[in-house]
Amino acid sequence: MLKIKKIDAMDISISSTFLEKWSDIALGLVEAQVEVTSSSSELRELLNALVDKKKHALEVPDISQLPPIKMGRKAYKATGKDPARYRLASEALLRRIVKGKGTYFVNNVVEINNYISIAWGFPICAFDVAKIQGEVCFTVGAADDAYEGIGRGELNIDGLPAFADELGKFGTPTSDSVRTQITEETKQLSMAIVAFDGVTMALDEAISKLQEMLREHAGATRVMGRIIKL
DSSP, rough: OOOEEEOTTTTTTEEHHTTTOOOOOEEEEEEEEEEOOOOOHHHHHHHHHHHHHHHHOHHHHHHEEEEEEEHHHHHHHHTTTHHHSSSSSHHHHHHHTTTOOOOOOOOOOHHHHHHHHHHHOEEEEEGGGGGOOSOOEEEEEEEEEEEETTTTEEEEEETEEEEEEEEEEEESOBBBSTTTTTTTTTTTEEEEEEETTTTHHHHHHHHHHHHHHHHHHHHOOOEEEEEEEE
8 A cells, every 4th residue: 555644734645656756845735715717907917927027038948947847857857757748837838938939818717827837937736626536645647647638638647746636646747637627617726836846935935926816816715825845
């Protein structure tokens, strides 16, 4: 049986399978009740302004050297995944921006997620809590693991750091799954900022800003944020 070290909050654990490969991990967890809608013009303007700023501030080679991405790439190598082929979602998004392809608009929660990822470089996994069954574990995908990634089709998650519940894997720092994706029917969400460089001031800042933006742009109530760290 897989040995799990329990966390005393929010029914989440981190598996020994993951910790044996990469131990300096922190999860910035934010939960809230939200109203998922099309993003407002104000939110779109904020995101567009940040995209424009990053496009002019970074070159493609700079992106892999940003601390959250640099350490994430190292963690992927440690767990057995090629970070150049399976990029962190934040790295892929920043590369798209720097190449002048801009971003895309889906709904207010996705736009908030992207804003935080672009601003700080952290990959963020966002889940509809109603679609999760049982306790959640942060672990590593196995050889027979796969799921339908949002906008990606079937994603081979063998070797990827991954969230799992009683039904199986449902999210990675590369791509969330269709099963637990945020839609306009979502009422309660959980967003996990994955910090492969552990607890830092940047993680604290990102959690605070995420909570603020959910309140301002997604009508969030009962907002709770904390850092999960072994």
